[in-house]
Amino acid sequence: VQLQASGGGLVQAGGSLRLSCAASGRTFSSLGMAWFRQAPGKEREFVAALIGSKIRYAESVKGRFTISRGNAENSVHLQMNSLKSEDTAVYYCVGSPRTSDLYANYYAPTFYDYWGQGTQVTVSS
Numbered sequence: 001v002q003l004q005a006s007g008g009g010l011v012q013a014g015g016s017l018r019l020s021c022a023a024s025g026r027t028f029s030s031l032g033m034a035w036f037r038q039a040p041g042k043e044r045e046f047v048a049a050l051i052g053s054k055i056r057y058a059e060s061v062k063g064r065f066t067i068s069r070g071n072a073e074n075s076v077h078l079q080m081n082s083l084k085s086e087d088t089a090v091y092y093c094v095g096s097p098r099t100s101d102l103y104a105n106y107y108a109p110t111f112y113d114y115w116g117q118g119t120q121v122t123v124s125s
Contacts, residue, residue: 001025001114005093008119015123016081021093021116023074032102033076035067036109037089037121047091049106050076051099056106060086085125090118 007019023031034049048067049056055067066079074095080087094112096102105111 001027001031001095003093003095003114003116005091005116005119008091008121010122010124011083013083013085013123013125015083016079017083017121019078019080019091019093019119019121020070021076021078022070022072023095023114027074030099031074031095031097031114032099032106032112033069033074033093033095034102034106034112035076035078036092036094037087038092038118039086039089042089044092044109046107046109048078049102051102051106054103054106058107080121083121083123085123088121088123090120092116092118 005021032051035047038044064082093116095114096112
């Protein structure tokens with residue numbers, strides 16, 4: 001399974017960006033999908049997850065980011081509003097067919113089997 005993320009870029013603080021991710025290759029009837037991010041010098045951190053009908057967000061993005069499933073099977077979007085400089089990072093789209101494990105472990109990167117190449121989001125202050 002390959003994950004392809006797109007939509008990153010440079011935006012001013014307070015602005016918006018929409019990231020998209022699509023899975024190709026051997027796809028499953030449903031993948032749990034999520035976004036992680038990694039800023040320079042920091043550890044990779046959970047951003048948002050969509051597992052079945054369950055949606056989870058990191059506290060730092062609640063109320064500003066929205067994860068949604070795309071029209072194509074196994075695709076997701078991440079709408080990011082009111083962006084802050086601290087949102088600057090490489091954003092990774094991830095997925096796993098092990099949805100039963102993900103319900104309790106959606107925030108843990110080790111539970112995701114597939115990782116996209118990452119897309120850079122830079123927020124200027």
